[in-house]
Amino acid sequence: MRSAKVLVRALPLARALFARRPARGVALSAHQTHWLAMLLFAVQFPLLPFVPLWIGLFGMLLVGLRLLFLRRDRAHGEGPSRPASSWLLLVAAMVAGFAIRQDFGYFAGRDPCVAFLFILLGIKFLEARSSRDGALLVCLSGFLLVALFFYSQSLLAGFAALPALLLIAATLQQLTVPARRAAGLAAWRSVLGSAGRMLLQGLPLALLLFVFFPRLSAPLWGLPTDRSAKTGLSDRMAPGLISELSLSDAVAFRVDFDGAPPPARQRYWRGPVFSLYDGREWSPLPKPQPGRFEPAGSAPISYVVTLEPHDKPWLFALDFAVAPPGPAAPTGDDAPDSTLALLTRDQQLIAPTPVTQPLRYRQLSVPKASFSAGDGRWRTEEIAANLQLPRNFARTHPRTLALANELRGRHVGDAEFAGAVLSHFNEQPFVYTLSPPPLGAYPVDGFLFDTRRGFCEHYASAFAVLLRAAGIPARVVTGYQGGEMNPRGNYMIVRQSDAHAWTEVLLDGRWQRYDPTAAVSPSRIEMGLGGALPLGEPVPLLARLDSHWAKGLQLAWDALNHDWRRLVVGFNHERQRSLWQELDLGRLPAWQMTTIAILIGTAWLGLLLGWLAWRRRRRxxxxxxxxxxxxxxxxxxxxxxxxxxxxxxxxxxxxxxxxxxxxxxxxxxxxxxxxxxxxxxxxxxxxxxxxxxxxxxxxxxxxxxxx
Amino acid sequence: MTVRTLNDAKVATAQRLAAVVAQLNRIVVGKDEAMRLALTCLLARGHLLIEDIPGVGKSTLAQALAGTLGLRAARVQFTSDLLPADILGVSIFDAPAQAFRFHAGPVFNSVVLADEINRAPPKTQSSLLEAMEERQVSIDGTTRKLPDPFFVIATQNPVEQIGAYPLPESQLDRFLMAVELGYPDAVAERDLLAGGDRRGQVASLPALADPPTLLEWQHEAAAVHVAPALLDYVQALLAATRGNTGGETDAGARRGLSPRAGLMLLSAARAWALLNARPMVLPEDIQAVFPSVAGHRLAAGARAGALQARALLRAVALP
Structure with a gap:
């Protein structure tokens, strides 16, 4: 009812906006329209992988339609092309908006809005008639082009945006000359050439602003979070989840070590820790308690992690972190930013907000296999939680309980018991595989005694359950194990295929790491997934060990991308400050910095203008x-x-x-x-x-x- | 304006031309620009169209020009029954000599005043216009050369008058320039009224040149230097008449100027420069002759066309 009233009130407004009024400004010529069409195509093209297929096709169809109208009108000899009816376009825009709402299920979010802008651009182009409309379209294209970087800030995205950038400059130039004198597409070489020259002349100014324009330490507003699924570790663990993740080549994060990287068997990148088990799924404790960092002891490993956005709050660190993560570039006087992430009692690093943008942080770790469980009032609760077993455990897991009891009878010490379970995995015919057979309602029982084929999550889960059945506190830890050094660029790539699950057992007041997978397939830990699985398994190409030429190429490309992340995308507030420090500008007050920047900019402009004048004079x-x-x-x-x-x-x-x-x-x-x-x-x-x-x-x- | 780089011969030419203009101005009072344009037209080997009402001094202009330059002049009054032979001449059987003898028509004079050319039927008009273009006449299989210099001054009544056959565009194109004389201003008219017998004065004008001298001047005019920058300017002007100014096209424009008109514009500008004692054409020279050269090609009626041409001049930037 209310919305109907609003609509009625909006009608005269819409009529005023869309009424056929004499076009303000000079009418667009056919040549200018062609340039605009090329620009729109160039802006739409890189976004195609990120919008739904029908949006992409529809948006490009609208642009093509205008070109078709233009041809028809010229064939009929009617002066400037007749734009489509504004009413029809208004209806089309509303229908498109509704369809987008239906497709996404919501409207006020990043993805549907970008999709709507994608369509609106085509609709606006259909009714563009004056050079003013053209300028507006160029402006909107700029917006749409920026939207590309919501989805990807990779080097490839940067390259994909270049043609559109060049066309923005060229189209603006063609819009500023009198319509009759605008060059056609046939003269693309000279038009794009001069646009490129102008962009290059502006490049030093852009660089200057890049280095000197103050960056905010936090964004003015957050990007609206979307309900999109990103690959990465989940906040729960069920059989099959990690093996599914292991099929992905995608990069989880990259690591630059200050010194030598730790050996492969120490590369445990800690992620979510799971203590609650319902018989099928593992989930974390509901209320994480603050934890204490391990003492640094011997010289810790210092490294910088460049984390890909995964829409989850946790940060990854080598077991075990000895200090909170700090800014990637030391800013000198600043203390490490303690708000970057907090340490929980189970040694996880949790950021206050989900990581939706690439994040770089510096981390200190000491490679160890155990950490002190700590004291305090939470200790008893922790022990109780990590002994918890599903209800009716004895009834649903009779064989598991029997095995635990049998082993417990032979091994009294907790450590000996854990070792016995590992030997059980090692001596019985267990198989490490990416494609285990499906398990029934009680997967641990079925896995331990029937199928005996599983991936790391099966082993970790079964191991923890067996220990709990014997009365020893144990839990499952997920994260990444391993990582591959990229010889080009000398940094480590950790992929989703390195996703792993292991266990921790409370022994003598310390949580001790046990990796049951290592007992079944030691090469998984030493050589990664590619080394552990037989050839028939569907191991992702990049996780394989053999040096395929495509892999070498990919590593080189990854190194380039890493530099791009590090130097360009990751050039944030901290890096800017540290660069200023290096240039000995850090101590200058803001107004002096501004003056210096303006002076350099003016000098460059003066140089350009002077050069132009000199050239003319000499000629x-x-x-x-x-x-x-x-x-x-x-x-x-x-x-x-x-x-x-x-x-x-x-x-x-x-x-x-x-x-x-x-x-x-x-x-x-x-x-x-x-x-x-x-x-x-x-x-x-x-x-x-x-x-x-x-x-x-x-x-x-x-x-x-x-x- | 002093131009230091004229050589002696050119200085002499300029002085003699100035004397010609001065003498013309004494006969046709107060029409300095029209006089100069008429002389320019002659120097550029083009023909002149005067569009005006009767009695403002068209015939006087033609006779004064012929007298001052020492040329033979003839006048043809065009009427609706005028035949081509009346202009070109006719072969008549000479009984004693037993042969045809050619009686040359008025066209065989150096200056031909074709009065009220738009009163004659098209066939007669075109016979004269062909002679103007080819500078020769073919009668009964014999081709006869017309005198050199050969200069036609045609007058026409404003088109809206009764009993007129307006000249088609293709024939208008043969005229280098179209000028208007217009009524004299008050001082000049008073002078005219007080001045007594103009016909007598015209008859007794001293000749300041002769046909060979005029030919030499025409050669000199053709040799005046035109810089490449000015060729750009002429091209821009031509493009502008074709509607390529970047602005809106004028609905009144008939069509643009032809390349031939462009050549004519250049030769008129050269002659104008010579008349102004300059060894090279300046943009000002082109601008001075442009309304007269382009006017009758752009619109029906010399006045409307000249107005349009002046507007174009203001719109086209000097390169």
Whole structure:
């Protein structure tokens, strides 16, 4: 009811907005329309992988439709192309908006809004008629182009945006010249060439702003989070989840070590820790308690993690972190930013908000296999939680309980019991595989005694359950194990295929790491997934060990991307501050920095303008002198008309300033002689001398204006 | 304006031309620009169309021009029954000599005043216009050369008058320039009224040149230097008449100027420069002749066309 009222009220407004009014500004020419179409295509193209297929096709179809109309109108000889009916377009926009709402299920979010903008651009193009509309379209294209970086900030996305950027410059240029003189697409070489030159001339200014324009330490507003699924570890663990993740080549994070990387068997990147088990799924404790960092002890490993956005709050660190994560670039005076992430009692690093943007942080770790469980009032609760077993455990897991009891009877010590379980995995015919057979309602029982084929999550889960059944506190830890050094760029790539699950057992007040997978397949830990699985398994190409040429190529490309992440995308507040520090600018007050930046910018602009003037002067000194005169007289109040010849102009000036009539006479005659006279060298030289001398005699503009 | 680089011969030419203009101005009072344009037209080897009402001095202009330059002049009054032979001449059987003898028509004079050319039927009009273009006449299989210099001054009544056959565009194109004389201003008219017998004065004008001298002047005019920058300017002007100014096209424009008109514009500008004692053409020279050269090609009626041409001049920037 209320919305209907609003709609009725909005109708006159819409009518006013969309009424056929005389086009303001100059009508777009066919050539200009063609350039706009090329620009729109170039902006739409890189976004195609990120919008639904029908949106992409529809948006491009709208642009193509306008081109078709243009051809039809030209064939019929009707002057400038007739734009489509505004009412029809309004309806089309509303239908598109509704369809997007239906497709996504919501509207106020990043993805549906980008999709809507994608469509609106095409609709606006259909009704564009004046050069003002054209300028608006260029502006909107800029917005849509920026939207591309919501989805990907990779080097490839940067490259994909370049043609559109070039076309934005070219189209703007074509819109500023009179419509009739706009160049067609056939002249693309010269048009794009000059647009490219102008962009290059602006590049130093862009660099200057990049380095000096202050960056905010936190964004002004957060990006709306979308309900999109990103690959990465989940906040629960069920059989099959990690093996599914292991099929992905995608990069989880990259690591730059200050020194040598730790050996492969120590590369446990800690992620979510799970204590609650319902018989099928593992989930974390509901209320994480703050934890204490392990003492640093011997020299810790220092490294910088470049984390890909995974829409979850946890950060990854090598077991075990000894300090909170800090800014990637040391800013000197600043203390490590303690708000980056908090440590929980089970040694997880949790950020206050989900990681939706690439994040770089510095981390210190000491590679160890155990950490102190700590004291305090939470200790008893922790022990109780990590002994918890599903209800009716004895009834649903009879064989598991029997095995635990049998082993417990033979091994009294907790550590011996854990070792016995590992030997059980090792000695019985267990198989490590990415594609285990499906398990029934009680997967641990079925796995331990029937199938005996599983991936790391099966082993970790079964191991923890067996220990709990024997009364020893144990839990499952997920994360990544391993990582591959990229020889180009000397950093480590950790992929989703390195996802792993292991266990921790509470022994003598310390949580001790046990990796049951290592007992079944030791090469998984030493050599990664590719080394552990037989050839028939569907291991992702990049996780394989053999040096395929495509893998080498991919590593090189990844190194480039890593540098791009590090130097360009990751150039945030902290890095900017540290760069200033390196340039010894850090101590300057803001206004001095601003002055320096403005001075450099002005100097560059001056250099460019000076170069242009110098080039013109060298090419045609006479014309330059004439221009000087025209400027001087114009400032004094007598501007040359565009069609005015030298004699007519100087005669007019002589009438205004009769006391200099003789000088103007000489100037006009000498310039006319030089510009339009026959090319006789001696005469030209004499005329040039006369012109120069006469210009020296003539007073400055201000004096002329006063006289 | 002093131009230092004229050689002596050119200085002499300029002085003699100035004398010609001065003498013309004494006969047709107060029409300095029209006089100069008429002389320019002659120097550029083009023909002149004067569009005006009767009695403003068209015939006087033609006779004064012929007398001052020492050329033979003839006048043809065009009427609706005028035949081509009346202009070109006719072969008549000479009984004693037993042969045809050619009686040359008025066209065989250096200056031909074709009065009220738009009163004659098209066939007669075109016979004269063909002679103007080819500077020769073919009668009964014999081709006869017309005198050199050969200069036609045609007058026409404003088109809206009764009993007129307006010249088609293709024939208008043969005229280098179209000028208007217009009524003289008050001072000049008073002078005219007080001045007594103009016909007598015209008859007794001293000749300041002769046909060979005029030919030499025409050669000199053709040799005046035109800088490449000015060729750009002429091209821009031509493009502008074709509607390529970047602005809106004028609905009144018939069509643009032909390349031939462009050549004519250049030669008129050269002659104008010579008349102004300059060894090279300046933009001002082109601008001075442009309304007369382009006017009758752009619109029906010399006045409307000249107005349009002036507007174009203001719109086209000097390169």
């Amino acid at each position: 045609d000194p006479v014309h330059a002198m004439w221009q000087t005169l025209c400027r001087r007289l114009a400032r004094a109040g007598v501007a040359r008309e565009v069609h005015e010849g030298p004699l007519a102009y100087t005669a007019r000036a002589a009438r205004r300033w009769p006391e200099f009539a003789a000088v103007f006479d000489i100037v006009g005659e000498a310039y006319a002689q030089l510009r339009y006279g026959p090319d006789v060298r001696a005469e030209r030289r004499a005329a040039e001398r006369r012109l120069r001398r006469a210009l020296q005699v003539l007073p400055r503009a201000r004096q002329l204006a006063r006289s």
